[in-house]
Amino acid sequence: MKKLFIILLLLFFAVSNTQNRTWIDSYTSNWEKFEGGTKLMANNDNWLPITFVLDYHPENLKADKLNGTYVVVPPRTKNYEVVRFDKIDKSKGWKFKKGNTRTYLGDLTDTEYDENYIYDLPFETNKSFKIGQGYNGNISHQNKFALDFDMPVNTKVLACRDGIVVQVVKKNSKRCNEPKCAEFNNLVKILHDDGTIMQYLHFRQNGVRVRLGQKVSKGQLIGLSGNVGWSTAPHLHVDLYLTDKNNKYKTLRTKFKINKNDIVDELNKGQTYLKGY
Numbered sequence: 001m002k003k004l005f006i007i008l009l010l011l012f013f014a015v016s017n018t019q020n021r022t023w024i025d026s027y028t029s030n031w032e033k034f035e036g037g038t039k040l041m042a043n044n045d046n047w048l049p050i051t052f053v054l055d056y057h058p059e060n061l062k063a064d065k066l067n068g069t070y071v072v073v074p075p076r077t078k079n080y081e082v083v084r085f086d087k088i089d090k091s092k093g094w095k096f097k098k099g100n101t102r103t104y105l106g107d108l109t110d111t112e113y114d115e116n117y118i119y120d121l122p123f124e125t126n127k128s129f130k131i132g133q134g135y136n137g138n139i140s141h142q143n144k145f146a147l148d149f150d151m152p153v154n155t156k157v158l159a160c161r162d163g164i165v166v167q168v169v170k171k172n173s174k175r176c177n178e179p180k181c182a183e184f185n186n187l188v189k190i191l192h193d194d195g196t197i198m199q200y201l202h203f204r205q206n207g208v209r210v211r212l213g214q215k216v217s218k219g220q221l222i223g224l225s226g227n228v229g230w231s232t233a234p235h236l237h238v239d240l241y242l243t244d245k246n247n248k249y250k251t252l253r254t255k256f257k258i259n260k261n262d263i264v265d266e267l268n269k270g271q272t273y274l275k276g277y
């Protein structure tokens with residue numbers, strides 16, 4: 001009986017290793033056996049939630065959640081119960097067939113957001129910068145609602161909206177014109193209260209001025225712009241997104257405030273925008 005249990009335990013680990021991780025993240029999960037069953041426990045060290053999309057095929061076990069359920073583990077949480085299985089026939093053993101439980105960084109249940117939110121331009125008052133590449137741009141914005149502000153290295157980059165810093169990369173210096181250099185992007189990601197995330201890319205080496213977990217206010221300095229990563233010239237890239245089940249992230253349209261009473265639905269390629277507030 002003990003031998004059987006060990007075999008089943010090994011099978012368990014084999015199953016849990018098949019989980020696809022679509023993001024570089026830091027979380028751990030483990031199975032915790034108890035009298036009459038087992039449960040999956042997770043530790044999430046990220047500043048973002050993690051979503052498990054359940055898919056298990058147990059034998060002689062009843063799950064407390066159906067396959068396909070999205071289980072969201074809050075950020076910075078230890079020992080979170082993801083799913084629990086109770087033995088059906090207590091006199092028999094139990095096991096799992098291969099499943100395809102997946103994990104994602106972000107809250108996949110959160111698909112609603114404030115479409116009418118008005119963002120501030122990400123630079124100082126009275127400065128003006130041109131949009132070098134806009135929505136669906138043909139250099140690197142295909143199928144993305146992303147914006148590139150052409151700006152000299154060392155321009156102060158300000159937060160477009162209040163939020164919490166959920167990711168920072170700041171040590172890179174390498175740059176090239178090809179997608180492979182995206183891994184060298186220095187970046188700041190800020191989570192807003194409606195679940196959207198704005199990412200700001202290409203800061204100069206060690207130019208980031210915020211830290212992970214920090215609360216930031218709209219207009220606050222978050223870093224100095226650069227020309228690092230996948231970049232053809234000095235610029236700041238911004239895009240707003242929600243984590244999406246199929247595409248890792250789904251970018252969203254954003255409205256911007258240009259002047260005190262002047263709001264635009266879209267910033268256009270080739271146009272220069274002066275921040276008048």
Ligand SMILES: [Zn+2]
Nearest residue numbers: 146147148237
């Ligand atoms: Zn860009």
